[in-house]
Amino acid sequence: MKKKKLNIGLIGFGFMGRTHSNAYRKVTNFFDIPYEPVLQTICGLEEDKSKAFADRWGYKTWTTDWHKVVEDKNVDVIDICVPNNVHAEIAIAAAKAGKAILCEKPLALNSEQAKTMVDAVEKAGVANMVSFNYRRVPAVTLAKKLIDEGRLGRIFHYRANFLQDWTISTKVPQGGIATWRLDVKAAGSGVTGDLLAHCIDTAMWHNGPINNVCAMTETFVKERMNVDTGKVEPVGIDDACTFFCKFDNGSLGNFESTRYARGHKALYTFEINGENASIAWDLHDLHRLSYFDHRDDSIVRGWRSIHVTDGDMPYMDKWWVPGLQIGYEHTFVHQAADFLQGMAEGKPASPTFREALATQQVCDAVLKSARNKSWEKVPR
Ligand code: SOE
Numbered sequence: 001m002k003k004k005k006l007n008i009g010l011i012g013f014g015f016m017g018r019t020h021s022n023a024y025r026k027v028t029n030f031f032d033i034p035y036e037p038v039l040q041t042i043c044g045l046e047e048d049k050s051k052a053f054a055d056r057w058g059y060k061t062w063t064t065d066w067h068k069v070v071e072d073k074n075v076d077v078i079d080i081c082v083p084n085n086v087h088a089e090i091a092i093a094a095a096k097a098g099k100a101i102l103c104e105k106p107l108a109l110n111s112e113q114a115k116t117m118v119d120a121v122e123k124a125g126v127a128n129m130v131s132f133n134y135r136r137v138p139a140v141t142l143a144k145k146l147i148d149e150g151r152l153g154r155i156f157h158y159r160a161n162f163l164q165d166w167t168i169s170t171k172v173p174q175g176g177i178a179t180w181r182l183d184v185k186a187a188g189s190g191v192t193g194d195l196l197a198h199c200i201d202t203a204m205w206h207n208g209p210i211n212n213v214c215a216m217t218e219t220f221v222k223e224r225m226n227v228d229t230g231k232v233e234p235v236g237i238d239d240a241c242t243f244f245c246k247f248d249n250g251s252l253g254n255f256e257s258t259r260y261a262r263g264h265k266a267l268y269t270f271e272i273n274g275e276n277a278s279i280a281w282d283l284h285d286l287h288r289l290s291y292f293d294h295r296d297d298s299i300v301r302g303w304r305s306i307h308v309t310d311g312d313m314p315y316m317d318k319w320w321v322p323g324l325q326i327g328y329e330h331t332f333v334h335q336a337a338d339f340l341q342g343m344a345e346g347k348p349a350s351p352t353f354r355e356a357l358a359t360q361q362v363c364d365a366v367l368k369s370a371r372n373k374s375w376e377k378v379p380r
Helices: 015-030 047-057 066-071 084-096 111-124 138-148 191-207 328-345 353-372
Strands: 004-011 035-043 061-063 077-080 100-104 128-131 155-163 210-218 223-226 231-234 240-247 252-258 267-274 277-282 288-293 304-307
Touching (some): 004 015, 004 066, 015 035, 015 328, 035 066, 035 328, 077 084, 084 100, 111 353, 128 353, 138 191, 138 277, 138 288, 191 210, 191 240, 191 252, 191 267, 210 353, 240 353
Parallel strands (some): 004 077, 035 061, 100 128
Antiparallel strands (some): 155 267, 223 231, 240 252, 267 277, 277 288, 288 304
16 A cells, blocks of 8 residues: 655654654554654754754654744644643644644643634644543553443443652652643643543543542642742642542542552553443553453352453554553554544544543543532533
């Protein structure tokens, strides 16, 4: 198949810039999509690092001015991997320039800003997707299939955790290139937007819309040095957040995230309990899905640990042979494949900006609930 070249302009080359670049480089080796992504331009803040990144990953050109990438006639796709406070400006300019857009999560600083981005991409009619990559772990996609097939029956409970421990030291600063996630001006919020947004995206994909939330947040370290200003400043983000919620289908949700769970680096887990069956998953063992089915004969009934590697499992026919697993980086390859395939077919790849706006609205309601110490309705 002769593939059409699709030139990628990637803005921001931190951790996420690397996962996305790696995905574009690998996607056509494994997936039959009609496009050949070309790493056209990389854009970062510093000249020497931008050039070094271009050399290492094979970008044809580099720049330190994102406007040039958006205006570049040779660029077809704008991939946004910069801190959250710059997403909106770049995405709106890219939409006006008619580019397809893949944007890192969370979509924006808040839902008001996210709405302006949805309006811009929908008005321009450009392809748009938000990088909630964990949906594309094969075991997580399998969970969606099992739920959609009705195997769980009526769902009663959805609980999810995302636990880390990297900000416990009071010496970790806020702001700057490495620690912008701790600066509310750059991040919009703390664990709610950064980590719980993943859990909320997956949960609403699995279990439908969330309508009411009741939350509590805490900022354990109240002041940190700000790398950008050189001053010790109040910390404006939530270090930890716990919330309860109700889903439209009548089930109850229970979510927790913190960066203060000593010993946990990226422990994203969820468990779903239905009338007939339950499902559990753990990012530290990401290729396994735990499944319990009450309809099994009682003498063999118990939790099964499904090794999600066979060719009939989601995405797995594209990789190795049964029993050989894949990992974190592959979720981004799957994302690139789905995004590019969606573009080729003129179908939006999920989650679109509009779907990510719904996640942002839950995050906003969670933060409002914690501030007001009250249940909050999620606006639609
Ligand atoms: C934060 O530490 C972080 O890198 C998030 O920003 C990512 O979205 C998450 O996948 C892993 O943790």
